[in-house]
Amino acid sequence: MKRPEETKKYIIEKVAPIFNKKGFTGTYLSDLEKATGLTKGSIYGNFKNKNEVAIEAFRYNFKQLSKKIKFRIDKSKTSKEKILKFIEFYETEYENIIRNGGCPILNTAVDTDDGNEFLKIEVQKAITNWITLIENILKEGIRKSEFKNINTYKFSIKIISIIEGSIMMAKVLDNKDIIQYNIENLKKEIDNFLQ
Numbered sequence: 001m002k003r004p005e006e007t008k009k010y011i012i013e014k015v016a017p018i019f020n021k022k023g024f025t026g027t028y029l030s031d032l033e034k035a036t037g038l039t040k041g042s043i044y045g046n047f048k049n050k051n052e053v054a055i056e057a058f059r060y061n062f063k064q065l066s067k068k069i070k071f072r073i074d075k076s077k078t079s080k081e082k083i084l085k086f087i088e089f090y091e092t093e094y095e096n097i098i099r100n101g102g103c104p105i106l107n108t109a110v111d112t113d114d115g116n117e118f119l120k121i122e123v124q125k126a127i128t129n130w131i132t133l134i135e136n137i138l139k140e141g142i143r144k145s146e147f148k149n150i151n152t153y154k155f156s157i158k159i160i161s162i163i164e165g166s167i168m169m170a171k172v173l174d175n176k177d178i179i180q181y182n183i184e185n186l187k188k189e190i191d192n193f194l195q
């Protein structure tokens with residue numbers, strides 16, 4: 001018999017990819033039962049409702065994505081290397097991201113922007129987390145005289161907007177070149193910030 005924490009973890013690991021691919025409204029209880037091999041009672045015995053499962057699934061998906069990015073950033077020495085690792089992640093991991101249904105931030109944001117306030121709050125937290133991460137890298141670069149003094153907040157938002165928009169366009173048009181083109185432009189802009 002699994003402990004409740006282990007059962008919850010098991011459920012989330014199994015259903016997170018489904019929520020990322022099908023979204024909140026497109027994921028049905030039958031999908032959750034099929035993925036986990038558990039009954040409705042077992043699933044909702046561990047979670048209050050579908051909302052709670054979806055929130056935990058989003059957190060799990062975001063955490064997995066963030067761990068991969070952080071691993072690359074932590075291996076970098078300079079601020080320029082760190083910011084490039086963040087950006088290049090989406091270029092090198094594009095196929096994996098698409099295979100897993102796309103970026104969880106983009107998918108969940110589109111799925112919930114007008115319908116699910118609880119999930120929307122989770123997406124807002126995730127985006128704010130990334131803005132802070134990028135801003136801190138840029139500020140570190142300014143302090144170490146790697147970068148010129150730039151508006152770190154505005155540029156952080158620009159990076160996220162371009163990456164997320166590029167993923168959406170590349171996926172919908174089935175054209176990876178879109179993300180590569182936009183990432184190359186971001187890299188050129190970053191080069192212009194160098195001291």
